[in-house]
Amino acid sequence: MSKVNIGERVRRTEDLRFLTGRGRYIDDINLDDQARAVVVRSPYAHATINAIDTADAAAMDGVLLIVTRDDWQREGFGPIPTKSGIQKMKDGSPLRQSDRHCLAMDRARYVGEPVALVVAETPAQAQAAAELVDVDYDELPAVIDPVAALQPSAPQLWDDIPGNLCLDFELGDREGTEKALAEAAHVVTLDIENNRVTAVPIEPRGCIAAYDAATDRYVLYNASQNVHANRDAFATQVLNLDKDQLDHIAPDVGGGFGAKNSTYPEPPLCLYAAKRLGRPVKWINSRSESFQSDTHGRGQTSRVTLALDADGRFLALRTDTVGAIGAYAWTVGPFTPTGGAARTQGGPYRFPAMYYTSRAVFTNTMCMDPYRGAGRPEATFQTERIIEYAARKLNMDPIELRRKNLMPPEMLPHKTPMGLDVDSGDFPLLFEETMKMAEAAGLTELRAAAEAKGRKFGFAIAPYLECTGGGPKEHASVTFNPDGSVGLAVGTSSTGMGHETSLSQILAAELGIDLDRVRFVQSNTQATPLGGGHGGSRGMEVGGSAVLQAAREIVDLAKPLAAHLLQSETEDLSFEDGRFAAGGGSVSMADVIDASMDADRLPDGMEPGCLDHSSVFERGVISVPNGVHAAAAEVDPETGVVDLAGYWVMDDFGTIINPMLADGQVMGGVAQGIGQAFLENIVYDPDTGQLMTGSLMDYGLPRADDIPNMEIGYYEGQPTAKNPLGVKGAGEAGCVGACPAVVNAVLDALTDFGVTHIDMPLTPQKVWRAIKDGGAHDPEGLMRAVS
Amino acid sequence: MQDFHFTRPDDLAAAGQAHQASDDGAYMAGGQTLIPVLKQGLAMPEDVIDLNGIADLSGIEADGHGITIGATTRHASVAASEAVCQAIPALADLAGRIGDPQVRNRGTIGGSLANNDPSADYPAAVLALNATVVTDRREIAAEAFFDGLFTTNLNEGEIITRVRFAAPDRAAYEKFPNPASRYALVGVFVAQTADGVRVAVTGAGQDGVFRAAEMETALADSFSAGALDGIAVPADDLMTDMHAAADYRAHLITVMAKRAVARAAATA
Amino acid sequence: MPDITLNVNRQAVSKTVEGRTLLVEFIRETLGLTGTHMGCDTSQCGACVVHLDGKPVKSCTVLAAQADGAEVKTIESLAPEGEMNPMQRAFHEHHGLQCGFCTPGMVMTAMALVAENPDPTEAQVRHGLEGNICRCTGYQNIVAAVLDGAKAMRG
CATH class of the missing domain: 3.10.20.30 (Beta-grasp domain)
Known part of the structure; x- marks a missing residue:
């Protein structure tokens, strides 16, 4: 393979093994003598656990061990506290930590909560025995809806946490916002529900734990997208180990989208079982269990109020959110509806004042943790829905209304009233470029074609502005091997994003070496001492920057050697396109690398292997990806069915490392947004707390004929100076822009019927019913009880 | 999944004997419903008797009046059959829209009918086309065959061997899929024959597939979509679940029926 | 047994x-x-x-x-170890896979689809993939890969 550059559509290194069935995912790994584990899960949303009788189960064929709360208590294993980025209530008191153990202790608080772990010789034996674990429950009343959970009469999840309130939060200028609302020519208010969904990576979660008594060390192979942080939590918080006693390794991981970021209970249970048995223990979740036990996302109810002057200029935005975080404050669960959703309120618009307040509330459901976007999709949806709604209510053109209020480029850099540091971008330019793309595709013709079929046509444009997140530090380590290969180990976690290619591409481009020399390692606590895994679109921003920094430092390290080879002085050297030059001579980096392993060619004071180097990059300020989505929708008014007739995106991700991979991120993110907008919905029975959408028969995922082709463009005119690559982040943006674009397009199509709002998912039934009801809708119906 | 004894007899008599000899035997044809049911532990038979080894249960035959489809004939075979496309194109169309391509390569007409899932497609065709279900013991008219959710008139151990369809003058099937599972949320099969018009509805009824009598009468007078204006099946007897309330299903039945009539009229 | x-x-x-x-x-x-x-x-x-x-x-x-x-x-x-057949190559060229978990099923379905219909339309490909769910790609590149793979396999 020849040299590569940053910005090139380099095909992926990992494809060959994935396309030929030679990937190595967690369920493809089997260790000698391994036993198999099955989790006994609570069938009740809320119940006291009186006793657990394991006698019948333990007597079954092949059963090796049953782990219960008694073991956990006897061993003194700890709970996993939340690492929410917001840790204090509005009054300064600490957020209410809920003791989250790996097994339910006194009570089970959601359907699917682990109550015991059964380990047997085979999965079938473990399953059969799990069904015989006799748990004596007393069912308690459950509360599912977060607004209901705030009512004084609501069932209480925690004896020591009054009112089911985990965390309350505020950000922005309350007084200024209230004043603007009081004085504005127009004030528009809308309650919005952002539906509870789940990531559904096609590979279910699973792990294999092994213990070596001789060294008192553990190895955990785990379908995780965050091995370092999870290792620390499992070792030090749960199992009372030194973190160095646990090696945590993710093999190929079949999708994550945030849901494989969390500190789940099953891996520590398996680690403990592995030690008890002196045998490796493997556990693979079923898909149906995944719906109960993978973390959920979104699930926020908000009241959004927009103040405008007589000309339609935005004066203030106020948002009050109630977020269901589930039965426990999970890894970072309370952060999403508080700090997470606050930061990007107001999007790329000029807002003199903003105020955001929210409550993170315990409910008898599976818990919330980040799902692609984690707070930014909610903020963008709230902002874009209230703008669209205001345009309809005030009889303004929604496109013009947006155009009028976008921050002009000369306003940047700008710190928003939410404290977000927007350093660079050209929002009006991207807006007009997106409009041009849509118009070039023939909006008039698309409308005519829809109407010829008896359908209603709608179009909407949705600018977004989001931000990166996740671990601020990343480690990149480069080793040069005698066989010519170059090892690159990074603490990031690609679960499909193609880091094996893109991070190697950065290294190869920067050093000017062939890409196929690079051997990439990730998600392995043995390979890098620290790592931030994957989350918050940080892969290129922080991981890529670490690789770039390491590469640049290697060039510096190589200079004395290059100078020695060229018989010149270090300070006379230049380095370009992979070659060091001085005077008339030059030497390639590849040659320098060869020389670095040959004692005979090294100058005094340099040893073979002298170019091996590690570097840690730390992000200072989070980056701000931004862009514009637009969608065209056709609605069949007879059935309520929606078809998307066109989709256009312009993104400002700063520097694009590999446009092919960036396209993939946008397309996949948009598809997940479309899924949330039309199909996906986690539904619990509001009375019993039973999960109604417990399989893919009832939880709808988008299929090939649900998703339109997208036209995608990039603006690279203003890379950010916040990191050396100029990268702003690409992973979540698709998911951030999609919901408002498609929902507003559908509502535009329903203008003739007087329909101004439908909460997601916009299923055919809901669309049909909104049409039938002539748009009858209570704009303040969802939050009335708590506002 | 609980283990079971598996047999694959090569003739009907052996299959019947295997069933009779078992305390709790289940026949398996395509397995596309039974295997998921076994995985969930909703059924735990001691014996699974695979009918795919019985050669003469599979195949499609045409005569001057219609077609006969063997019980273990796959949906994909029905969809692709020249004979079916000639005689009853609506039936081939229906078969080609069951599940997904992989399900159609395994699922069978006999299995679908014996299971009588309320959201299965074939029951609508069988009822609307007034087909005859032939078993190893007798012939059962469509009207008498379906007996409520997941229930049929089949006796213990009785095996469907084939299904006989008379060709209608014109027919069409319209299906509104469940957005998640893509099973029929509502499916309407409309068939016009010399004896009149039959309209069968699947996916919606609390008791499974049923005929929409008022629609049949209106279409007998005038076989046009407009004839169904203002006619709706009462919502009272329809299913409500998280995907569709009864009133939405009632509405969809009329819409799907009109579309089916329009398509049947256009293709005739 | x-x-x-x-x-x-x-x-x-x-x-x-x-x-x-x-x-x-x-x-x-x-x-x-x-x-x-x-x-x-x-x-x-x-x-x-x-x-x-x-x-x-x-x-x-x-x-x-x-x-x-x-x-x-x-x-x-589909191909000797270390090699790809034309359909697999089309997935590689079009970035028709990300995490790779759905990919083997997707490719096997695509192979069958083009065996039955060597020159499918985009709509036929999307319909033909109804039984395969991908959570990463948004399908667009998969569809492009199947269309291109079909062409390559027609020769």
């Missing part, structure tokens, strides 16, 4: 299985061919698609015992 003899990827295999053993379990665990994946338990996702007597099926919804006497082809059969 049934004794079965079948042909997997052009090799004869004889084994004893339990009645309940699924074809996917047999392929993955007994034969060690782990390219065929399991992504759900309700026959929806299609990660487990293999060819059974030339037709694509969900191997999680076929008993191993039912495959007695049959010919099975899995993703591992």
Whole structure:
């Protein structure tokens, strides 16, 4: 393979093994003598656990061990506290930590909560025995809806946490916002529900734990997208180990989208079982269990109020959110509806004042943790829905209304009233470029074609502005091997994003070496001492920057050697396109690398292997990806069915490392947004707390004929100076822009019927019913009880 | 999944004997419903008797009046059959829209009918086309065959061997899929024959597939979509679940029926 | 327990299985061919698609015992190790995969689709992929890959 550059559509290194069935995912790994584990899960949303009788189960064929709360208590294993980025209530008191153990202790608080772990010789034996674990429950009343959970009469999840309130939060200028609302020519208010969904990576979660008594060390192979942080939590918080006693390794991981970021209970249970048995223990979740036990996302109810002057200029935005975080404050669960959703309120618009307040509330459901976007999709949806709604209510053109209020480029850099540091971008330019793309595709013709079929046509444009997140530090380590290969180990976690290619591409481009020399390692606590895994679109921003920094430092390290080879002085050297030059001579980096392993060619004071180097990059300020989505929708008014007739995106991700991979991120993110907008919905029975959408028969995922082709463009005119690559982040943006674009397009199509709002998912039934009801809708119906 | 004894007899008599000899035997044809049911532990038979080894249960035959489809004939075979496309194109169309391509390569007409899932497609065709279900013991008219959710008139151990369809003058099937599972949320099969018009509805009824009598009468007078204006099946007897309330299903039945009539009229 | 003899990827295999053993379990665990994946338990996702007597099926919804006497082809059969067939290459060229977990099922379905319809339209491809769920790609690049792979396979 020849040299590569940053910005090139380099095909992926990992494809060959994935396309030929030679990937190595967690369920493809089997260790000698391994036993198999099955989790006994609570069938009740809320119940006291009186006793657990394991006698019948333990007597079954092949059963090796049953782990219960008694073991956990006897061993003194700890709970996993939340690492929410917001840790204090509005009054300064600490957020209410809920003791989250790996097994339910006194009570089970959601359907699917682990109550015991059964380990047997085979999965079938473990399953059969799990069904015989006799748990004596007393069912308690459950509360599912977060607004209901705030009512004084609501069932209480925690004896020591009054009112089911985990965390309350505020950000922005309350007084200024209230004043603007009081004085504005127009004030528009809308309650919005952002539906509870789940990531559904096609590979279910699973792990294999092994213990070596001789060294008192553990190895955990785990379908995780965050091995370092999870290792620390499992070792030090749960199992009372030194973190160095646990090696945590993710093999190929079949999708994550945030849901494989969390500190789940099953891996520590398996680690403990592995030690008890002196045998490796493997556990693979079923898909149906995944719906109960993978973390959920979104699930926020908000009241959004927009103040405008007589000309339609935005004066203030106020948002009050109630977020269901589930039965426990999970890894970072309370952060999403508080700090997470606050930061990007107001999007790329000029807002003199903003105020955001929210409550993170315990409910008898599976818990919330980040799902692609984690707070930014909610903020963008709230902002874009209230703008669209205001345009309809005030009889303004929604496109013009947006155009009028976008921050002009000369306003940047700008710190928003939410404290977000927007350093660079050209929002009006991207807006007009997106409009041009849509118009070039023939909006008039698309409308005519829809109407010829008896359908209603709608179009909407949705600018977004989001931000990166996740671990601020990343480690990149480069080793040069005698066989010519170059090892690159990074603490990031690609679960499909193609880091094996893109991070190697950065290294190869920067050093000017062939890409196929690079051997990439990730998600392995043995390979890098620290790592931030994957989350918050940080892969290129922080991981890529670490690789770039390491590469640049290697060039510096190589200079004395290059100078020695060229018989010149270090300070006379230049380095370009992979070659060091001085005077008339030059030497390639590849040659320098060869020389670095040959004692005979090294100058005094340099040893073979002298170019091996590690570097840690730390992000200072989070980056701000931004862009514009637009969608065209056709609605069949007879059935309520929606078809998307066109989709256009312009993104400002700063520097694009590999446009092919960036396209993939946008397309996949948009598809997940479309899924949330039309199909996906986690539904619990509001009375019993039973999960109604417990399989893919009832939880709808988008299929090939649900998703339109997208036209995608990039603006690279203003890379950010916040990191050396100029990268702003690409992973979540698709998911951030999609919901408002498609929902507003559908509502535009329903203008003739007087329909101004439908909460997601916009299923055919809901669309049909909104049409039938002539748009009858209570704009303040969802939050009335708590506002 | 609980283990079971598996047999694959090569003739009907052996299959019947295997069933009779078992305390709790289940026949398996395509397995596309039974295997998921076994995985969930909703059924735990001691014996699974695979009918795919019985050669003469599979195949499609045409005569001057219609077609006969063997019980273990796959949906994909029905969809692709020249004979079916000639005689009853609506039936081939229906078969080609069951599940997904992989399900159609395994699922069978006999299995679908014996299971009588309320959201299965074939029951609508069988009822609307007034087909005859032939078993190893007798012939059962469509009207008498379906007996409520997941229930049929089949006796213990009785095996469907084939299904006989008379060709209608014109027919069409319209299906509104469940957005998640893509099973029929509502499916309407409309068939016009010399004896009149039959309209069968699947996916919606609390008791499974049923005929929409008022629609049949209106279409007998005038076989046009407009004839169904203002006619709706009462919502009272329809299913409500998280995907569709009864009133939405009632509405969809009329819409799907009109579309089916329009398509049947256009293709005739 | 049934004794079965079948042909997997052009090799004869004889084994004893339990009645309940699924074809996917047999392929993955007994034969060690782990390219065929399991992504759900309700026959929806299609990660487990293999060819059974030339037709694509969900191997999680076929008993191993039912495959007695049959010919099975899995993703591992499409090209010699280290190589890709034209359809696999089209997925590679068009970035028609990300995490790779749905990919073997997707490719096996695509192979069957073009065997039946060598020159499909985009709509036919999208409809033909109805039984395969991908959570990463948004399908656009998969559809482009199948169309291009079809062309490459037509020669």
